[in-house]
Amino acid sequence: MTATAPVVRTAHGPVRGDLRIDGTLRFLGIPYAQPPVGALRFAAPVPPEPWTEPLDATAYGPTAQRRPFAEMTTIPEPSIPGDGVLNLNVFTPAADPAAALPVLVWIHGGGYVAGSAASPWYDGAAFNRDGIVLVSIGYRLGVEGFLHLDDAPDNRGVRDWIAALEWVRDNIAAFGGDPAKVTIAGQSAGGGAVQTLLAIPSARGLFRAAISVSGAVMRPQGRDLAETVSALFTARTGVPAAAAALRDLSDDELIDLQDRLDEDGPEREALPMVVLAPFADGELVPAPVHExxxxxxxxxxxxxxxxxxAHEFDSMEPRELGAAVTDAMFRVPATEIATARARAGSPTWLYEFAWEATAPAFEGLAHHCVDLPFAFDLLDAPGVPEALGEAPPQALADAVHGAWVRFVRDLDPGPEWPRHTGDSTGAHLWSA
Structure with missing residues (x-):
């Protein structure tokens, strides 16, 4: 924080952020809902209590991730302790209400059980440079966000996404953004979040465009599957799938139970790869998203x-099996969505990112997450050499990031990437 630290007034109270060396502004850890603890742990998100003194927004807030997805993850994903995990970060060129800049809201991935909005890969500096406000959001994960409980609202993590978008609608003008020009975007589970939000009637009007990067949606996705998962949770842990039974457990205790749900076994093998995820509850999410x-x-x-x-999970298992998972979870669903939308006249752009990393762990693969430093134009971010290799091509970052900027700003990525058509069989190819 400096003597010229900017202060912006939100609907709940003022926040004090950072003036960055490039002249842009950063506000971190702003609460969009009350901490989900105690009686609120498994409740729908509740608006923050108002405050009067400027809130320090110069450090990332607590994350719902308490343990990383794995010992080593491709994306650096900090876990930050604390109760107030329903917070967001705003990166803006200027906190001027008259600016009315387009806004990109980023939803992180992590299989709906992990991930962190505090990752350095999600810094908004390049988008700010190009006249776009970036907002990254945290949300409840795993059991707290997505396990069906008989005595709690379903899809709590989804409700968190909507609450964050409502905060953007009500507050982003004060940070220089235009609430009528919001694009939602996310990768992996975050890409699945984008697809889910497209299918939710109550989210209509909160965004005007969407980017789904390697989007993963549970299939099948009906309420019966969610109830089967809850029954398996109870059978394996001996703890009822109920808020009353889980509310007072520690984070470690809850994650241990979550791990037991996901252990190998015939009952688990009969279920989708990801079971703690959005599902069609018949109310908030009226029908299976992909369908x-x-x-x-x-x-x-x-x-x-x-x-x-091109090779989402090829590095994580035998190459042939990994290729099959890439097709089943990502390529085929994306192509089905794009083709159906295009034939109906819906504006749609389909791509495949095929640039192959040179990092030893991923050499020769366009693996899961490899495209994000290009989209965010952050090839110098921590962890990029380990994931991509040395000297990834800046020209490719210019092209991918430029297409994102044009899409967020103009609702079209540009003439070099034509809309998908009903007769299209391929996708726009990103490669060096």
Whole structure:
């Protein structure tokens, strides 16, 4: 914090951020809902209590991630302790209400059980340089966010996304953004979040465009599956799948129970790869997301950019099996959505990211997450050499990031990337 630290007034109270060396502004850890603890742990998000003195927004707030997805993750994903995990970060060129800049809201990945909005890969500096406000959000994960409980609202993590978007609608003008020009974007579970939000009637009007990067949606996705997962949770842990039984457990105790749900076994093998995830509850999420998007009954009027990398999970298992997972989880669903939307006349752009990393762990692969430093134009961010290799091509970052900027600003990534058509069989190819 400096003597010229900016202060912006939100609907709940003033926040004090940082003036960065490049002249842009950063506000970190702003609460968009009350801490989900005690009676609120498994409740729908509740607006923050108002405050009067400027809130220090110069450090990232607590994360719902208490343990990383794995001992080593491709993306640096800090875990920050604390109760107030329902917070967001705003990166802006200027906190001037008259600026009315387009806004990109970023939803992190992590299989719906991990991930962190505090990752240095999600810094908004390059988007700010190009006239876009970036907001990154945290949300409840795993059991707290997505396990069906008989005595709690379903899809609590989804409700968190909506609450964050409502905060953006009500507050982003004070940070220089235009609430009528919001694009939502996310990768992996975050890409699945984008697809889910497209299928939710109550989210309509909170964004005008969407980017789904390697989006993963649970299939099948019906309420019956969610109830099966809850029954398996109870059978394996001996603890009822109920807020009353889980509310007072420590974070470690809850994660241990979550791990037991996911252990190998015939009951688990009969379920989708990801079981703690958004599901069609018949109310907030009225129908299975993929089916709704392919049928054209959801998000048809929202411009959508979607795709995947060429070798999403090829490095994580035998190459042939990894390729099959890439097809089943990412390439085929994205192509089905894009083709159905295009045939219905919905504005859609499909891509495949095929640039191959040179880092030893991923050499020769366009693996899961490899595209993000290019999209954010952050090739110098921590962890990039380990994930991509030395000297990844800046020209490719210029092209990918430029297409994102044009899409967020103009609702079209530019003439070099034409809209997907109903007769298209391929996708726009990103490669060096």
């Amino acid at each position: 709704a998007l392919v049928a054209g009954t959801a998000g048809a009027d929202v411009p959508l950019m979607l795709g995947c990398t």
